[in-house]
Amino acid sequence: MKKELTRSEFLRRMALLSGGVGLGISGIPGQAYAALPAGLAASVPAGNALVIIQLSGGNDGLNTVIPAENDTYFAKRPDIAIKKVDALALKNGMYLHPSMTGIKSLYDQGNVAIVQSVGYANPNRSHFRATDIWNTGSDANVVWEEGWAARYLAEKYPAYPISMPAHPMAIQLGSVESLLFQSDMGRFGTVFEDPNLFYQLVSGTLSDDEIPPATLAGDELAFLKQVSSTSIQYSTVIRDGALKGANSVTYPATNLAKQLGIVAKLISGGLETPVYLCTIGGFDTHANQLNQHANLWKQISDAVTAFQKDLKTQNKADKVTLMTFSEFGRRVNQNGTTGTDHGTAAPMFVIGNTVRGGLIGENPNLVNLDSNGDLKPNFDYRQVYSTVLSDHLGLSTTSTAGIFKKSFDRLPIFLNSPLIAEAGVKVTLLDPAPNPASGQVRIQFAAFEAMRIELALFDMQGQKLGSIFAGEVPSGTYTYPVDITQFPAGTYLVSLAASTGARITKRLIIVN
Incomplete structure (x- = not known):
């Protein structure tokens, strides 16, 4: 994305504007757009939202979507392989983890698309670097400092940060803002753990209007000023949305379920935020994997099931899609401590009323591995991102290609996604x-x-x-x-x- 100013210069200049509790030029309050900006496609209904669940630590894809009829799988994982009799049958010899009964039910209803073996060329096995790659949408050998979601939001809200939209552009349930929402244009995400506590924290706070000095400390102060002003502007909107909204189901007593419950309440309360981020950790299963992995997927499955039921009961399900990602999968072979080490490709789940449903892509090939003995990807992760951006969030294919600086073929994930013709098939x-x-x-x-x-x-x-x-x-x-x-x-x-x-x-x- 072309930048006329450096990050530090831009933030210093914006500090005065953003210090006035989100006021635009000449004190005019920021407004939400009544019409779609040019980069958005009109064929997708306005108001759609994407809820991302980050599986931190590196999810073991082979014990999530299981090749339980493949002898090689059992040979390479004699102690941690999950037997066919215990797993939940999908099709083509693939099975879900037995803890995922709720997601299996959604799959049977046609509401779950599973994209098999997603990754990228020359994969990185560092938690930090791999997470940055997935958050920015870069190649493995390129370092970007802006999140792919931030670049999308810059397309959707082209007047930001001079004019602030009426509703938060992105919401992250947590405490430390993800790179996903960071940009040279400023911060697009509003981060909190509880909407009412968030309001109480910033209520009555005022931003000052002094421009920070042109120093390293001044750069950081400018960023903090912008964080403060955005939080002040949106705290009341978020609080009011939470009070107006409701949950129609009882959520499980887990952290992820709490996060998704808050998202559902905000959506039902009228927030028009297009991107939400939730996180669940614990997937770095180097040792004693079986019980830990089972517990994690039970938490996810139960929370997602409650979330989908909540949305459907409140007639919000057609506008919301949920997508999972993890920084990498695990190795094909188990290690010496009945766990798995950092690997490469793994499945991604896309869940919602408007997904086509089913398995996408060939089953993982456990014999034809890369030079490190890891899975080769069927799909680049940006194919999934590009499909979600175009077919759910309504971004034009031209703008989507601009976000990733190259074009990626879309996948048949949504009902409105193009199907892929196989050779000779008409x-x-x-x-x-x-x-x-x-x-x-x-x-x-x-x-x-x-x-x-x-x-x-x-x-x-x-x-x-x-x-x-x-x-x-x-x-x-x-x-x-x-x-x-x-x-x-x-x-x-x-x-x-x-x-x-x-x-x-x-x-x-x-x-x-």
């Missing part, structure tokens, strides 16, 4: 979602060229029960919500016939 029919289904089911197909499509529902005896769609379609992805309340419980077939000669059938279980 049409594809996705699994019905959810499946089993009651009330309504979502049927989706993609045509990779213009063709005629006939999509219909059959019983198991081959009798046609009704047409879902029939007609000519151009290249694209098509989704049809189908009312199935009139059909008795049982097993049915969704059939697609194309003018290309292709015929695809998917099984649908109805549990009305």
Whole structure:
């Protein structure tokens, strides 16, 4: 991102402006934008939010999404491998950790996309450096000082920091601001652990209007002044949102569940903040991994399940997507202390009502490893970020490429994401979602060229029960919500016939 001023020069000049409790030029209060800035795509509904869960320490992907039918997995992990009989079946020989029953239920409803083996070239195994890479969106050999989310927020709020939006641009539940929200333009994140305590802490505080000196200490003072002024402006907004909002479910008594409960309350209270960050630590499982890893994923699964139920009950689920990331995965081989050491690629979870659901990418290859004996990635992590930015947060593909200084192919994560055509494939029919289904089911197909499509529902005896769609379609992805309340419980077939000669059938279980 082009910068006209250095960080220190900019912050010193902004100290006077930001000292007036978030007032803009000539004392005009900052306002939220009524229209989308040019870098945002209008095809995505306004007001969508991304909730990021950082898994600090390096999550062991192979014991999270488990290749429990792969003999090599058990050979390399004789003491810590999780058996197929204990795990939760997905498909294609992959299973979830047995502690993840809540996430498995969401997966069965079509609300969980699992992107397998995510990483980047020349991976770094240092906690600090690897975390910086994931937070900034850089290559391994490039050091950036601005977070990828901060660069997105700079696109969304182009008048910041001269004019402050009415609602916080980003919220982090914690105590130390992540690099994710830091920028040469200033701080985009508001950091707190409890909204009411945060308000009490800054209530009555005033910012001074003295410009800091042009020294190293002055640079730090300028930054602190901006932190103070932003906190003062948003403390009341956050407090009011928390008071107005509510939780419709009881959350588990864990720190992550508390964080997600606060996020849900703020969203239900009307906050239009587009990015939230929650964190759970403890994933650096060098020793005695089994119990610790199981407990961590139970906490995550239970907290996420409560969060999703809360959002759905309050009719907020269609606008919120949750995404996990960790700085790296673990090694394929267990170590000598029944744990795992720092590795490379690992799965990412994207959860929400508008995700396509299912496994994305090939299963981890435990034989064809890199030169260090670690997993090779199927996907670059910025492919996931780019997909979320474009297909959920509505950033244009041009602006998304600008954030990462290069373009990354999007993945079929969301219902509005482009599907990827396999070699020789002209049409594809996705699994019905959810499946089993009651009330309504979502049927989706993609045509990779213009063709005629006939999509219909059959019983198991081959009798046609009704047409879902029939007609000519151009290249694209098509989704049809189908009312199935009139059909008795049982097993049915969704059939697609194309003018290309292709015929695809998917099984649908109805549990009305």
